[in-house]
Structures are given as C-alpha cells and as structure tokens.
Amino acid sequence: MISVENLTKRYGPHAAVDDVSFTCSPGTVTGFLGPNGAGKSTTMRMICGLTSPTSGSATVDGVPYRRLPNPGRRIGVLLDASAQHAGRTGRETLALAARTMGVDPARVPATLDRVGLNAAAAKRRVGAYSLGMRQRLGLAHALLGDPRILILDEPANGLDPEGIFWMRGLLRDFADRGGTVLLSSHLLREVEAVADRLVVIGGGRVVAQGGRDELLAGAGTLVRARDPHALRAALASAGLDAASSTDGGLLVHAEAGAVGQAAADAGVALLELRPAGSGGLEQLFLTLTADQSTRKAVR
Numbered sequence: 001m002i003s004v005e006n007l008t009k010r011y012g013p014h015a016a017v018d019d020v021s022f023t024c025s026p027g028t029v030t031g032f033l034g035p036n037g038a039g040k041s042t043t044m045r046m047i048c049g050l051t052s053p054t055s056g057s058a059t060v061d062g063v064p065y066r067r068l069p070n071p072g073r074r075i076g077v078l079l080d081a082s083a084q085h086a087g088r089t090g091r092e093t094l095a096l097a098a099r100t101m102g103v104d105p106a107r108v109p110a111t112l113d114r115v116g117l118n119a120a121a122a123k124r125r126v127g128a129y130s131l132g133m134r135q136r137l138g139l140a141h142a143l144l145g146d147p148r149i150l151i152l153d154e155p156a157n158g159l160d161p162e163g164i165f166w167m168r169g170l171l172r173d174f175a176d177r178g179g180t181v182l183l184s185s186h187l188l189r190e191v192e193a194v195a196d197r198l199v200v201i202g203g204g205r206v207v208a209q210g211g212r213d214e215l216l217a218g219a220g221t222l223v224r225a226r227d228p229h230a231l232r233a234a235l236a237s238a239g240l241d242a243a244s245s246t247d248g249g250l251l252v253h254a255e256a257g258a259v260g261q262a263a264a265d266a267g268v269a270l271l272e273l274r275p276a277g278s279g280g281l282e283q284l285f286l287t288l289t290a291d292q293s294t295r296k297a298v299r
C-alpha cells in the first residue's frame with residue numbers, strides 16, 4: 001500500500017506539488033497522469049525519499065521510504081532509466097544491485113530474461129543501450145528484489161509497440177498477483193488499457209481521482225454549438241456550470257439530456273452532444289487538464 005497524505009512541495013513561491021493525497025492498494029495499477037510540469041515526478045520522488053516534502057507525508061506499507069531497512073525488497077523503483085552507470089554492462093549493473101540488496105546473484109540472469117534482455121544484451125555496456133533497453137534494465141532493477149510494490153515514472157518511454165504491449169502484460173500480471181503499481185505515463189491509451197485507478201494531477205493539484213471506469217463514466221457532457229455564446233447563456237440560465245474544453249466545446253457537469261434540453265429551451269442549435277468519457281481517457285485527460293492553472297505550470 002502506498003499512502004500519500006496532503007503532500008506539498010514548494011520551490012520558492014511556486015508549489016510544484018500542492019496538497020496531494022491518494023492511496024494505491026494491493027491488486028491495483030494506479031495510473032498517475034498529468035501534463036508536463038504537473039508535479040508527477042516530484043510526487044514520486046517524495047514517495048521514494050529523494051525529495052523532502054515541504055509538508056505532508058508519504059508512506060509505503062505504513063513506513064516512510066527512508067525508514068525501510070532494505071527498500072529494494074519492498075518497493076521497486078524506476079524513476080530515471082538514463083541515470084544508470086554507462087560504463088557497466090547490464091549484467092554487472094544487476095549483479096551490483098543484487099549484492100546491495102542481499103539478493104541471490106543467481107536471480108540476475110532470470111531477471112534480465114524476464115525483461116527481454118538476452119545474453120548478448122546483458123554483456124553490452126549500458127552506454128551502448130537504446131533508451132528502450134535502459135528502461136528494460138531499469139525495470140529489471142526494480143523487480144530484482146521481488147518487491148510487492150512498483151513505482152515507475154514513464155517506464156514505457158522509448159519502448160517500441162511490442163515492448164509497450166509486453167510491459168502492459170507484466171504490470172497487469174504483477175497487480176493480479178496482489179502487487180501494487182503506481183505508474184506515470186504520457187501514453188494515455190496504454191494507461192487506459194492497464195490501470196484500474198487513475199490520479200490526474202494538474203498544476204500540482206489533484207484534479208480527479210477514482211476508478212478508471214467510474215471516472216470515464218462521470219466525466220460530464222461535451223457539447224458544441226455553432227453559437228458558443230448563446231450556448232453558454234442557455235446553460236447558465238438553466239443553472240448548469242460549463243467549462244471550456246480544449247477542442248472548442250464546453251464540458252458541462254450534467255447528464256446529456258439536461259444539457260440538450262437547456263439548449264432546446266433557448267433555441268440553440270447543437271453541433272455535438274455526447275458523454276465526455278466516450279472519447280476515452282485522452283479526451284477526459286484533455287478536458288480535466290485544460291484549466292488555466294495547469295497551463296501556467298507547463299510554462
């Protein structure tokens with residue numbers, strides 16, 4: 001179990017992470033989503049004890065990461081695949097990690113094999129690895145101590161389509177065996193395919209969280225009219241709140257029927273009317289993170 005409570009990180013006046021709370025339970029994959037600069041990596045670094053929070057706390061199985069006696073045996077972490085020592089071979093990298101964690105070195109070949117790095121690749125220096133191979137090695141490092149929890153920041157970065165498909169299976173299997181996964185990714189279709197739960201962050205704050213299906217179902221209604229001003233006025237006079245969506249329509253927190261009725265009552269012709277979640281996670285993400293505070297964070 002990963003537990004994040006009111007976590008905040010300020011750099012000067014700027015809040016990179018602002019009062020973020022969520023939990024990740026055994027048996028689930030949690031997708032951690034947000035635009036560039038939203039605060040995902042900073043949150044993950046705080047969970048792993050690499051960045052100190054300004055306030056709030058994060059625990060792994062009830063204990064702050066820094067107080068875990070041998071963290072690699074409890075929690076596998078992949079935050080930056082390019083941080084590996086370029087002069088060591090893949091096998092040496094894992095052998096050293098095995099020694100540090102007190103893991104049987106005999107596990108090294110099997111773990112390399114598990115992530116799809118064959119004997120020839122294992123003998124090559126990491127400096128000659130592609131980004132996808134480094135991601136695989138980073139994942140091998142995370143899995144080596146046989147942890148029950150994985151924290152992975154953009155693990156699919158650099159993987160080819162086959163590699164992405166393979167990773168999806170690996171993470172799903174890990175969670176189905178009772179493991180806990182927290183996964184950040186820009187590949188929304190991949191997250192949609194593997195995650196049970198979602199935490200969406202924008203401008204350092206959680207803008208939505210919950211079960212994937214529940215979030216997609218409850219995303220509101222997307223509506224578009226030839227005359228957007230008249231539509232806004234019609235919705236306002238019906239007491240319905242509307243926010244601009246990134247693709248020029250309006251997102252309304254109401255059922256499609258109520259939105260259509262408000263437009264009809266005001267004589268506004270619609271071009272589009274549909275549940276916002278029907279566009280999948282990509283549409284939901286764009287809608288949730290379209291707000292100004294998020295855009296500011298990206299600058």
Ligand SMILES: Nc1ncnc2c1ncn2[C@@H]1O[C@H](COP(=O)(O)OP(=O)(O)OP(=O)(O)O)[C@@H](O)[C@H]1O
Pocket residue numbers: 011015016017034035036037038039040041042043297
């Ligand atoms: N060491 C630091 N000093 C100052 N500001 C920082 C530092 N680390 C992160 N930030 C700022 O905190 C904010 C959140 O950054 P973070 O890397 O956590 O975002 P992210 O969601 O992981 O983005 P990306 O998807 O681009 O990796 C950004 O505005 C970033 O510039």
